[in-house]
Amino acid sequence: MDSMTIIAVASIVTAGITTSFGTMAPALGEGKAVATALGSLAQQPDAAKTITRTLFVGLAMIESTAIYCFVVSMILIFANPFWKHVIAQATGK
Amino acid sequence: MRLSPDEMIFWQYGFLKLNATIVFTWGLMFVLAAGSKLITRKLSTDLKRSRWQNLLEIVVTAIETQIEDIGLQHPRKYLGFLGTLFLFVAAASLCTLIPGYKPPTASLSTTAALALCVFVAVPLFGIEERGLGGYLKSYVKPTFIMLPFNIISELSRTLALAVRLFGNMMSGAMIIGILLTITPFIFPIIMTALGLLTGMVQAYIFFILATVYIAAGTSVRKPKPEPVPKT
Numbered sequence A: 001m002d003s004m005t006i007i008a009v010a011s012i013v014t015a016g017i018t019t020s021f022g023t024m025a026p027a028l029g030e031g032k033a034v035a036t037a038l039g040s041l042a043q044q045p046d047a048a049k050t051i052t053r054t055l056f057v058g059l060a061m062i063e064s065t066a067i068y069c070f071v072v073s074m075i076l077i078f079a080n081p082f083w084k085h086v087i088a089q090a091t092g093k
Numbered sequence B: 001m002r003l004s005p006d007e008m009i010f011w012q013y014g015f016l017k018l019n020a021t022i023v024f025t026w027g028l029m030f031v032l033a034a035g036s037k038l039i040t041r042k043l044s045t046d047l048k049r050s051r052w053q054n055l056l057e058i059v060v061t062a063i064e065t066q067i068e069d070i071g072l073q074h075p076r077k078y079l080g081f082l083g084t085l086f087l088f089v090a091a092a093s094l095c096t097l098i099p100g101y102k103p104p105t106a107s108l109s110t111t112a113a114l115a116l117c118v119f120v121a122v123p124l125f126g127i128e129e130r131g132l133g134g135y136l137k138s139y140v141k142p143t144f145i146m147l148p149f150n151i152i153s154e155l156s157r158t159l160a161l162a163v164r165l166f167g168n169m170m171s172g173a174m175i176i177g178i179l180l181t182i183t184p185f186i187f188p189i190i191m192t193a194l195g196l197l198t199g200m201v202q203a204y205i206f207f208i209l210a211t212v213y214i215a216a217g218t219s220v221r222k223p224k225p226e227p228v229p230k231t
Helices: A003-043 A045-078 A081-092 B020-042 B051-070 B075-097 B108-140 B144-182 B187-218
Strands: B009-013 B016-019
Touching (some): A003 A045, A045 B051, A045 B144, B020 B075, B020 B108, B051 B075, B051 B187, B075 B108, B075 B144, B075 B187, B108 B144, B108 B187
16 A cells, blocks of 8 residues: 555544544533533522523533544545645655 | 635735635624614613614623623623623624625634633733732642643633634534535525524633633632631
């Protein structure tokens, strides 16, 4: 396998694995957060505003790790510097 | 596949580029500033007021209430900065309804600039509130060993602010772009609605996180009350 094939295969496989981990782990964390928030809402409905706001902030922080994975996958697929370099070499020849 | 509005260039002169990010940012600034100026030309304090003034008052009082809820003592001082953050990011994602518009926050340069504004604002407000010594002392709380960790956490949460907003906006725009090539009719509309929802949530999150960081930087420790001797 020449280097072009290796780079392509590595990029595609890594992008797929990154996205899959990036969707699984934050989903588990967010599920736990929402479950705890619902439990505390049921216990103290008076604090609904604070709980809801804190829940959203916490969800956004967990979501950001998923976004990091997504950004890396997108870079690997669409703005891959190694692929660009190899393509430039191949067409430059 | 265009990753960001940075790559749509309208005009170029040497190394000065007028790309879509700058043009749309200027458009947003103009709409927000001119709209507010027009609405606040004749402010009335009695019960009879125009509905646009009502709308602006609702928005401003809601933002102020949120700032106060987080724990900042005088919300008016921070209302300008934090309110602008929220309104800019919210308007940037709201205008995705207009065809041909790409949100400028879908480019890492815009979100990095906004995050840098927050990064500079936290020490500024902190020093204004607690004095230079008091603010710098907060870095060595609770112990001196925490000094590098506190600095690293400052930098990393700024980075997280930028990447979170950028990732959310870019993914929204990209999903719509990808789906347009696959199923051109119904799905892009649903994904635009979803992108709108996440855009507004991310605007709120950006604003709340900036408020929390400023509140953490300006928190004045209340002096411990003297213990009352039991009679």
